[in-house]
Structures are given as C-alpha cells and as structure tokens.
Amino acid sequence: VRPPWSQPSLEIKGIETRRDRMLVPIVLDGAKGMAILDTGAQATTVGMSMASRLGLTEPLLQNDRVIMAHGAAPRALAVHVHRFHELQVGDGRVESPSLAVVPGETAMGDALLGGDFLRGRRVWLSFATRRLFISFDQGATLATLR
Numbered sequence: 001v002r003p004p005w006s007q008p009s010l011e012i013k014g015i016e017t018r019r020d021r022m023l024v025p026i027v028l029d030g031a032k033g034m035a036i037l038d039t040g041a042q043a044t045t046v047g048m049s050m051a052s053r054l055g056l057t058e059p060l061l062q063n064d065r066v067i068m069a070h071g072a073a074p075r076a077l078a079v080h081v082h083r084f085h086e087l088q089v090g091d092g093r094v095e096s097p098s099l100a101v102v103p104g105e106t107a108m109g110d111a112l113l114g115g116d117f118l119r120g121r122r123v124w125l126s127f128a129t130r131r132l133f134i135s136f137d138q139g140a141t142l143a144t145l146r
Helices: 048-053
Strands: 008-010 016-018 021-028 031-039 045-047 067-068 077-083 086-089 093-094 096-103 112-115 123-124 132-137
Touching: 016 132, 021 112, 031 048, 045 048, 067 096
Parallel strands: 031 112, 045 096
Antiparallel strands: 008 132, 016 021, 021 031, 021 086, 045 112, 067 077, 077 096, 086 093, 123 132
16 A cells, blocks of 8 residues: 555554554654654644653753643643754654653653644555555655754
C-alpha cells in the first residue's frame, strides 16, 4: 500500500495505536519516545517526562522564553520554549527545533507532533495497518520547525 500521490514520501516505521491515538516513534536529542500525532494541535510540544529524561528540569527551563499556550484545557498555560539539537521522526530529521515544554504531568505522554511539523505536507495514515507516510520534496528533509 502506497499513498495516493506521486510526490516522494517517507514511511514512518514503528507506529503504535492506542484507542483513538496514533503514536509515532521519535528521537529527541538522543532520547527515544513516542509522540501522539495530533492534527488539531498547532505546535509540536514535549512533555515534562521526556524533558526530564534529557536532564531538563523546570528550574533549568527558567532561562528559556515563556509563551502562553492554548489547548484543550479551559485556561492558557505558561510553557517554556526550549531549543533542542535534533528531532528525528523516522528517517527524517529536524535540526535545532524550538519546542514548547509542557510543565507537570499531562495526558500527552512524551510529545505531540502538531501542525507545525505537518504544515505543507501530505499525510497518509491507516490506523488499521499502523502505517504512516509523510510527503517531502526530493532532496529535502522534514525540517520546518525552527
């Protein structure tokens, strides 16, 4: 099974599904994790559990800029935006992404892959077969996050 377009695409291996969520394997600065593919989220974010595995604590994040994030919660949440070295999604790499780190325990797990990652790409996914393809321009990487 291939996506229904002729543009080059990257198949992301190791997809898992849980209830209504598609989990995508990622590697952030060398730490492995699973990100929820969230087409409704504007931004890719990192959960505090994954940040902690990278040695980032809330006091260390105090040097990063703070933004107010609006999501499914009833109120805005202050989050720190941290510059990481590299985010890998399958064979795709994003160099120096700036990602919001969500404080505390949330239901998001390790991370969310949001609209900033998906913007400008075609996405073909199948829950039934646990397959995900993302389009890319020939010779380009998946890098769009800055």
